[in-house]
Amino acid sequence: MRKINKTILWTMLLCVVLGGIIVLAGQWTLHKTSSTEFCLSCHTMQAPYEEYTGSVHFQNQKGIRAECADCHIPQGGLDYLVAKLRASKDVYHQFITKKIDTPEKYEEHRLEMAQTVWAQLKASDSATCRSCHSMDAMDLAAQSADAQKMHKMGITEKQTCIDCHKGVAHFPPEVKMDDSALKGLEAQSASTPASATELYAVSNTALGDLGTVYPATQMQVLKTTDNTRLVEIRGSQMQGSEQVIYYAAGQRLILASLSEKGQQSLKILSDWKKDDYGNAWRDVVLQGEWSGSALASREPMWDYARKLDNVYCAGCHAPIPANHFTLNAWPSVAKGMGARTNISENELDILSRYFQYNAKDMNK
DSSP states (O other), rough: OHHHHHHHHHHHHHHHHHHHHHHHHHHHHHHTSSSSSHHHHGGGGGHHHHHHHHHHTSSSSTTTOOOHHHHOOOSSHHHHHHHHHTTTHHHIIIIIIIIIHHOOOOOOOHHHHHHHHHHHHHHTSHHHHHOOOGGGGGOOOOOOOOOOOHHHHHHHHOOOHHHHHSSSSSSSOOOOTTHHHHHHHHHHHHTTTTTTTEOOSSSSOOTTTTTEETOOEEEEEEESSOOOOOEEEEEEEEEEEEEEEEEEEEEEEEEEEEEEHHHHHHHHHHOOOEEETOOOEEEEEEEEOOOOBBBOHHHHHHHHHHHIIIITTTTOOOOOOOOGGOOTTTHHHHHHHHTOOOOOHHHHHHHHHHHHOOTOOOOO
């Protein structure tokens, strides 16, 4: 009996020792496979590593470095184990499918990989980001004016870090919208019925020899003939920039630019009146013959603009509501952001006008 008890005791002890060894070995393995050095043992990680070394997470004035695991692996618990299991697919693709083993393949799958990581961070409320960063600990007053606005908006709308910070360590995917949406918009403008009472240009279009009309400018139809329409544009002129028609006094949304003949053809509706900044404005009307295609409503153009916003803007940050900035502020904001993408000049113009026409001070 005593011999049996000793056997059981030694067996239990051996199980405890083996169990301890297995647990320690498992912990050691998990720790080692979470290191940046281990990540770099796969040559496919060289490209993202080089991008990372040029980011503020690698080198900054405070001397704090975020390693691969700090951003991609939760600190502990079940989420940690799930992340490790999920990462096994990377090993599979590295050695079996060789899915991204060339720079060309990597770029081909960059968007897909980025979207996978963004979705994981979104689902976890950016848990790995929040292990270092906390909105409660931020000194908003020490941030730039734009950063303060965006962080306050993020708090109000309950956004998470990855909604806006998608390119903090790696280059965001370069995306480009195919031209089918624009072709559809142009086709719709070409089929506008002759009975339309309002017209909206899709692109910069000449108004005879009077000047150029810009996208989304409202043209009131006064008379329709077989091939042309007599249209009217109402807006404001600023003294010193008489070659331009703006949306309204103080609101620098350009409706049309005028030739000398166009300036001479204007009908003046009011005397010059100075605004709060000392600029003088007057209301004007321009009438001319329109022979090009145009939309009967801005809404199809706004649908197109929202697609542009989703493709070019949302690839880096959460969509910013059009009423977040003023009409006059939007062009510089859109231009600064557009320079970071491969959006075309015409696409950026339409997107900027969408923001301006729906800005927070529009029609005020």
